[in-house]
Amino acid sequence: MTAFTLGQASALALRTIAQAGAPTLPLRRPPARSGATHRTGAPVRRDSIEAGTFEEHFFAMPGKGETDRLLRMARRALDAGRQLRREARSGARDLTRSERLIASLTAAAVRVYEEICTLARLNRGRVFPTYDHLARATALGRATVARALHVLEAIGFLVRQRRFKRVEGEGPRYRQTSNVYRPTAAARVLPYLPRWLRPAPIPDDQLAHDAARAAAHAEMLGQLSCRELGQALVGGALGRVLAKLGARIDAAVASPVCESQNHPRPLATSI
Numbered sequence: 001m002t003a004f005t006l007g008q009a010s011a012l013a014l015r016t017i018a019q020a021g022a023p024t025l026p027l028r029r030p031p032a033r034s035g036a037t038h039r040t041g042a043p044v045r046r047d048s049i050e051a052g053t054f055e056e057h058f059f060a061m062p063g064k065g066e067t068d069r070l071l072r073m074a075r076r077a078l079d080a081g082r083q084l085r086r087e088a089r090s091g092a093r094d095l096t097r098s099e100r101l102i103a104s105l106t107a108a109a110v111r112v113y114e115e116i117c118t119l120a121r122l123n124r125g126r127v128f129p130t131y132d133h134l135a136r137a138t139a140l141g142r143a144t145v146a147r148a149l150h151v152l153e154a155i156g157f158l159v160r161q162r163r164f165k166r167v168e169g170e171g172p173r174y175r176q177t178s179n180v181y182r183p184t185a186a187a188r189v190l191p192y193l194p195r196w197l198r199p200a201p202i203p204d205d206q207l208a209h210d211a212a213r214a215a216a217h218a219e220m221l222g223q224l225s226c227r228e229l230g231q232a233l234v235g236g237a238l239g240r241v242l243a244k245l246g247a248r249i250d251a252a253v254a255s256p257v258c259e260s261q262n263h264p265r266p267l268a269t270s271i
Helices: 006-019 066-090 097-103 107-122 131-138 142-155 187-192 204-222 226-233 236-254
Strands: 158-166 174-183
Touching: 066 097, 066 107, 066 187, 097 142, 097 187, 107 131, 107 142, 107 174, 131 142, 142 158, 204 226, 226 236
Parallel strands: none
Antiparallel strands: 158 174
């Protein structure tokens, strides 16, 4: 009888399995049954909102010449970012967080921003292109478009919201759909822009009027009951649920069930 060491026995067993044609384990995660492309395989990504429930409040029709002004701001920010990168490479200064974000702006990101501004001007502010459309329109790769959108959002040139939609039939009931976008003016790049590109300052009387309105609104909210507060702050199904919960709280405060809530006294047996 032949004696084998532990290592020899393990090698012999593995060689026998390999010769028997045992299937090998996959090295990569199989594609999700839902058809999702992200790593978790879930049909809907985090922070997504159902399509058709919020777009009217999200989109904003740009004013005359606004998209051209936003694009000029992005191009000036690109030049400022190049200058900041040169200063950082030469060791002349250490960049702040805002300056590092501006320095991360690339020509590809400005090209993607140009396409989004064009869509906003042509479609009255309703911008919801897919990554594939942006890649075709800009002649860039899909991964480059994704990085550009992330940079634009981080700097403040873009507001992006993920969406999902309902699916009829077999499989998951929801599926990811195209994001919605709203081009905006990035406040962090204003110091690097010429004066004619910066927005006009708000008049002092307008600031005082806004402050008075905010104070009156806060005072009005302070006088509402819990039910009315739930209805005023949140709408839809969540608002109705909060209103019912607030009504229960109002009823409990108006007529407390336990006498100890009105006249709390220590128990006689307490130490």
